Amino acid sequence: MSAPLYTIPGVPGAAAATPAPADEPARTVAEVLAQSQVEAVMDELDTDLVGLAPVKSRIRDIAALLVIDKLRLNLNLAAQTPSLHMSFTGNPGTGKTTVALRMAQILHRLGYVRKGHVVSVTRDDLVGQYIGHTAPKTKEVLKKAMGGVLFVDEAYYLYRPENERDYGQEAIEILLQIMENQRDDLVVIVAGYKDRMDTFFKSNPGLSSRIAHHLDFPDYSQGELLQIADRMLATMNYHFGAGTREVFADYLALRLAQPHFANARSVRNALDRSRLRQASRLFAERERELTRDDLTALMPADIRGSRLFDTPTPPATQATT
Numbered sequence: 001m002s003a004p005l006y007t008i009p010g011v012p013g014a015a016a017a018t019p020a021p022a023d024e025p026a027r028t029v030a031e032v033l034a035q036s037q038v039e040a041v042m043d044e045l046d047t048d049l050v051g052l053a054p055v056k057s058r059i060r061d062i063a064a065l066l067v068i069d070k071l072r073l074n075l076n077l078a079a080q081t082p083s084l085h086m087s088f089t090g091n092p093g094t095g096k097t098t099v100a101l102r103m104a105q106i107l108h109r110l111g112y113v114r115k116g117h118v119v120s121v122t123r124d125d126l127v128g129q130y131i132g133h134t135a136p137k138t139k140e141v142l143k144k145a146m147g148g149v150l151f152v153d154e155a156y157y158l159y160r161p162e163n164e165r166d167y168g169q170e171a172i173e174i175l176l177q178i179m180e181n182q183r184d185d186l187v188v189i190v191a192g193y194k195d196r197m198d199t200f201f202k203s204n205p206g207l208s209s210r211i212a213h214h215l216d217f218p219d220y221s222q223g224e225l226l227q228i229a230d231r232m233l234a235t236m237n238y239h240f241g242a243g244t245r246e247v248f249a250d251y252l253a254l255r256l257a258q259p260h261f262a263n264a265r266s267v268r269n270a271l272d273r274s275r276l277r278q279a280s281r282l283f284a285e286r287e288r289e290l291t292r293d294d295l296t297a298l299m300p301a302d303i304r305g306s307r308l309f310d311t312p313t314p315p316a317t318q319a320t321t
Contacts, residue, residue, distance in 0.1 A: 032110075052218070087189070091261075
């Protein structure tokens with residue numbers, strides 16, 4: 001392999017693809033799973049995330065590939081470290097960042113990355129504003145990400161062909177070299193809207209050729225969004241009071257028809273605003289002793305306070321609360 005055009009100071013170019021074997025190298029899938037505890041991460045993925053069946057299935061396929069690759073190495077069936085760079089496409093709030101975190105845990109437990117951390121960046125973290133600024137900026141980010149996963153959100157913003165003085169292409173070139181020459185110590189996940197990512201890959205075939213796994217994250221159904229709301233409230237020690245869940249379902253039906261819906265992110269924002277309305281409602285009852293249920297239950301009025309119920313079809317530019 002040719003020497004990389006770009007190197008990261010203080011980072012070895014070739015880390016071990018697998019950890020030191022146990023006293024007896026694993027010979028079965030069950031033994032690898034027991035040693036790595038990777039199945040616990042996949043189970044968490046199933047229990048922690050609602051829906052996303054095709055994504056979860058693909059993650060299990062990737063994990064299976066890595067487990068079998070580990071068994072092959074234990075039998076000295078030498079092979080090049082598999083390319084694990086990925087593309088996550090889908091609308092906002094569909095769980096891309098969460099899955100990236102779980103993927104990093106899987107890779108770490110199976111010995112494909114040393115640390116298992118995730119460094120999340122956007123264009124602003126990689127691209128400089130003047131000549132000579134981009135390279136050190138990008139290299140510093142890559143140095144932090146080594147041994148783990150670099151998650152580049154809205155990666156298509158790196159490429160701006162309409163601007164001749166844009167330095168995004170320099171960041172892409174550095175990224176490409178590291179993806180190829182240090183892929184045994186860094187996994188890159190690029191993410192964004194599917195249509196924009198498709199255009200981005202067509203404009204950067206070198207990047208597309210280095211991406212081995214493409215995962216498309218579907219939007220959540222209304223029923224799945226309700227499940228997500230239940231889980232979010234539970235983590236905050238809240239719950240839907242009598243009749244409130246049905247009202248929230250009505251809210252979702254209205255919100256889904258609006259522009260700029262961001263799946264789980266929009267659900268969280270709606271619940272946060274409902275909590276504000278609940279707080280204002282309870283604050284007004286200054287002399288009443290508030291019970292545990294008073295403080296934890298969202299009531300129908302807390303949801304119906306949204307302007308969506310007054311204006312079912314607001315203009316696209318109107319903010320909804």
